[in-house]
Amino acid sequence: MTLFTILLSAILVNNFVLVRFLGICPFMGVSKQVGSAIGMGLATTFVMVVAAALTWVIQWFILEPFGLPFLQSMSFILVIAAMVQLVEMFLHKTSPALYRAMGIFLPLITTNCAILGFAIMAVQNSYNFIETVIFGLGAGLGFTLALVLMAGIREDLEFADIPKPLRGVGIAFILAGLLSLAFGGFSGLV
Amino acid sequence: MRLWKDFVNGLWSENPTFRLNIGLCPVLAVTTTAIDGLSMGLATTFVLICSSALISLLKKIIPDKVRIPAYIIVIATFVTIVDLVMHAYLPDIHSVLGLFIPLIVVNCTVLGRAEAFAAKNGVLRSTVDGLGSGVGFTWALVLLGSLREILGKGSLFGMSFVQDGATTLGVMGLPPGAFITLGILMAVMNMVAARQKKRAS
Numbered sequence: 001m002t003l004f005t006i007l008l009s010a011i012l013v014n015n016f017v018l019v020r021f022l023g024i025c026p027f028m029g030v031s032k033q034v035g036s037a038i039g040m041g042l043a044t045t046f047v048m049v050v051a052a053a054l055t056w057v058i059q060w061f062i063l064e065p066f067g068l069p070f071l072q073s074m075s076f077i078l079v080i081a082a083m084v085q086l087v088e089m090f091l092h093k094t095s096p097a098l099y100r101a102m103g104i105f106l107p108l109i110t111t112n113c114a115i116l117g118f119a120i121m122a123v124q125n126s127y128n129f130i131e132t133v134i135f136g137l138g139a140g141l142g143f144t145l146a147l148v149l150m151a152g153i154r155e156d157l158e159f160a161d162i163p164k165p166l167r168g169v170g171i172a173f174i175l176a177g178l179l180s181l182a183f184g185g186f187s188g189l190v
Numbered sequence: 191m192r193l194w195k196d197f198v199n200g201l202w203s204e205n206p207t208f209r210l211n212i213g214l215c216p217v218l219a220v221t222t223t224a225i226d227g228l229s230m231g232l233a234t235t236f237v238l239i240c241s242s243a244l245i246s247l248l249k250k251i252i253p254d255k256v257r258i259p260a261y262i263i264v265i266a267t268f269v270t271i272v273d274l275v276m277h278a279y280l281p282d283i284h285s286v287l288g289l290f291i292p293l294i295v296v297n298c299t300v301l302g303r304a305e306a307f308a309a310k311n312g313v314l315r316s317t318v319d320g321l322g323s324g325v326g327f328t329w330a331l332v333l334l335g336s337l338r339e340i341l342g343k344g345s346l347f348g349m350s351f352v353q354d355g356a357t358t359l360g361v362m363g364l365p366p367g368a369f370i371t372l373g374i375l376m377a378v379m380n381m382v383a384a385r386q387k388k389r390a391s
Binding site for chain 1: 211212213214215216218219258259262263266267269270273274289292293295296297298301361364365366367368369370372373374376377378380381384
């Protein structure tokens with residue numbers, strides 16, 4: 001039951017993008033087409049789940065026993081960067097088509113603050129191993145959901161007559177605000 | 191004169207928030223009040239100045255292939271320093287900013303200045319460039335924080351100017367308020383830039 005609560009909370013109630021403001025850059029940058037939004041979301045989810053497992057092991061088997069929690073952000077970001085590199089090489093070898101489709105978005109996953117953010121949050125909440133992985137999965141799915149919703153709306157906006165200064169990021173932020181209002185309706189669900 | 195140009199560059203024409211649209215997570219998350227925005231801005235400015243200076247010093251030593259991880263380590267070092275110092279001396283502000291202090295590591299502005307400027311220029315110019323971008327980032331945060339505090343709480347920098355119990359726009363303190371206010375501010379800044387361009391031509 002608690003595992004389900006963690007998952008639901010990360011996807012809907014405390015959506016990483018719309019409620020916690022994590023991962024805004026890719027949210028604004030890669031939400032112009034539904035196709036690339038789905039690809040980016042799933043790649044990020046995958047990195048998050050693996051990063052969840054690795055950072056948990058680092059935190060509780062290396063940093064805590066040796067009294068080094070101050071190295072947290074440094075070691076976590078290195079692990080995430082190394083992992084993104086690994087995913088990139090793996091995809092390049094096994095499925096070049098998917099690798100090409102992802103293009104520039106793959107290396108950019110490293111600087112997605114949702115990944116470092118959720119890893120630090122999981123430590124602060126002192127989740128156990130399973131909870132951390134489920135939290136990572138929820139965070140990734142929540143990110144994907146927000147990205148795909150936004151891309152759907154922005155595709156439809158293509159032909160709308162928007163005042164010139166609002167075009168681009170301006171209208172995207174106002175849309176995100178409206179989506180965020182809607183997600184506010186989920187509060188109290190968990 | 192050239193130094194002055196490097197500094198002013200970050201204030202407006204390459205303002206990270208309004209012109210380049212990078213590093214937006216803290217802009218939205220920690221601008222509930224003007225003070226929060228100011229402290230976040232100053233913390234980021236410190237990291238920007240120090241990392242720009244150190245990276246430009248090390249630019250000949252760092253091999254080109256591993257430069258991004260090397261930059262991230264340099265940035266993470268200064269972020270850890272800020273985190274520990276604020277935790278010790280400013281515990282109130284540290285608890286408000288919370289998660290977003292360690293997240294300065296992944297603020298695209300810091301890595302962006304390192305890659306675009308500090309890796310190619312001398313120490314003094316890189317430091318000034320870092321300072322300019324930092325001040326540009328800070329004024330954006332303070333502006334958004336002030337607007338949200340005035341509308342959401344009826345106060346500015348903690349000084350209230352409405353009667354107790356007056357109705358304020360509470361939604362401004364919540365996530366939707368942040369998104370919508372920033373969206374409108376972006377539009378205003380685009381208008382200013384367009385007018386500037388028109389006048390110049």
